[in-house]
Amino acid sequence: MTRSLVTGATAGIGHGFADELARRGQDLVLVARDAERLAAVSDDLATRHRVQVETIVADLSDREGTRAVADRLSDDSSPVDLLVNNAGSGLAAWFGATDIADEERQLDRLVRAPMVLMDAALKSMAGRGGAIINVASLAAFTPRGTYSASKAFVVNLSQWANLHYGEDGIRVLALCPGFVRTEFHARGEMDMSGIKPWMWLSVETVVRAALADLDRGRAVSIPGRRYKLLATLARHAPAAIVARQARRGRD
Numbered sequence: 062m063t064r065s066l067v068t069g070a071t072a073g074i075g076h077g078f079a080d081e082l083a084r085r086g087q088d089l090v091l092v093a094r095d096a097e098r099l100a101a102v103s104d105d106l107a108t109r110h111r112v113q114v115e116t117i118v119a120d121l122s123d124r125e126g127t128r129a130v131a132d133r134l135s136d137d138s139s140p141v142d143l144l145v146n147n148a149g150s151g152l153a154a155w156f157g158a159t160d161i162a163d164e165e166r167q168l169d170r171l172v173r174a175p176m177v178l179m180d181a182a183l184k185s186m187a188g189r190g191g192a193i194i195n196v197a198s199l200a201a202f203t204p205r206g207t208y209s210a211s212k213a214f215v216v217n218l219s220q221w222a223n224l225h226y227g228e229d230g231i232r233v234l235a236l237c238p239g240f241v242r243t244e245f246h247a248r249g250e251m252d253m254s255g256i257k258p259w260m261w262l263s264v265e266t267v268v269r270a271a272l273a274d275l276d277r278g279r280a281v282s283i284p285g286r287r288y289k290l291l292a293t294l295a296r297h298a299p300a301a302i303v304a305r306q307a308r309r310g311r312d
C-alpha cells in the first residue's frame with residue numbers, strides 16, 4: 062500500500078492512524094473541518110515522516126463535503142490504497158431528548174458518510190485491491206441509543222464486505238474500541254467521571270491493534286483483552302441482560 066486517506070485526521074484515533082501510516086512510509090490524504098489545524102497536522106507529518114500529504118477540508122455531516130472526499134477516492138490517477146473511515150462525534154443527550162436535526166446530522170456523519178466513502182473506495186479498488194478500516198465502537202454490541210445503532214450498521218456492513226470483497230483482494234475491518242483517550246468526550250460534553258482508569262485505552266494501542274488485525278484479514282478488531290471479553294459477553298449473554306447493563310456507565 063502506498064497512499065492512505067484518513068477522515069478526522071487532526072485529533073484522537075484518526076491522528077494516530079495518520080501518524081503511524083506516515084511512519085510506515087504511506088503518503089496521506091487527510092480530511093477534517095478545521096482548515097488551520099488540518100494544515101498544521103499536514104505540515105508536521107510531511108516534515109517528520111518525509112511523505113506527501115494532501116488535505117481536504119470537508120464536513121462529513123453534509124452531502125457536499127462527503128461528495129468531495131468520495132470524488133478524491135474515485136480519482137484513479139493517484140489511487141488510494143487504504144481508506145480509514147474514522148471521523149465522528151456523538152451527542153450530549155439520549156435520543157428523544159436531542160434535537161432531531163442534530164440526530165439527522167449524526168446519522169449522516171456516522172452512517173451515510175462512511176457508506177458513501179466505502180462505496181467510492183470499493184469501486185476504485187476493484188481489480189487492484191486495497192483495504193478499508195471503518196472505525197465503529199464497542200458500543201455497536203449493546204443497545205445505547207442512536208450512537209450504538211449507527212455503529213452497529215458499520216460493523217454489520219464491514220463484516221459482510223470483509224467476506225464479499227476479500228476474494229477480490231480488498232480487506233475490510235470494523236474497529237471496535239472501548240473508551241479511548243481523545244477529544245471525543247469533551248467535544249460531546251460527556252461526563253466520564255464514572256469510567257474506571259483501566260477502561261481507558263491509548264490511541265497508540267488502538268491503532269496498532271487495528272493495523273495488525275487488518276494484516277490478519279480479520280473482519281472485526283477489538284483492542285485490549287478486557288474489552289475482547291466484554292464483547293464476547295455482550296454477544297452471547299441474553300439480550301435483556303445486555304440491554305440493562307448497557308444503561309449503566311456514562312449518562
Ligand SMILES: NC(=O)c1ccc[n+]([C@@H]2O[C@H](COP(=O)([O-])OP(=O)(O)OC[C@H]3O[C@@H](n4cnc5c(N)ncnc54)[C@H](OP(=O)(O)O)[C@@H]3O)[C@@H](O)[C@H]2O)c1
Pocket residue numbers: 068069070071072073074075092093094095096098119120121122147148149150170196197198199237238239240241242243244245246248
Ligand atoms: N474516543 C473513544 O472513546 C471512542 C471509542 C469508540 C469509538 N470511537 C470512534 O472513533 C472515531 C474517532 O473519534 P475520536 O475519539 O478520535 O474523536 P476526536 O478526538 O474528537 O477526533 C475527531 C476527529 O474527527 C474530525 N471530525 C469530527 N466531526 C467531523 C465532521 N463532521 N466532518 C469531518 N471531520 C470531522 C475532527 O476534526 P474537526 O473537528 O476539525 O472536523 C477530528 O479530527 C469516531 O468515529 C468515534 O465514534 C471513539
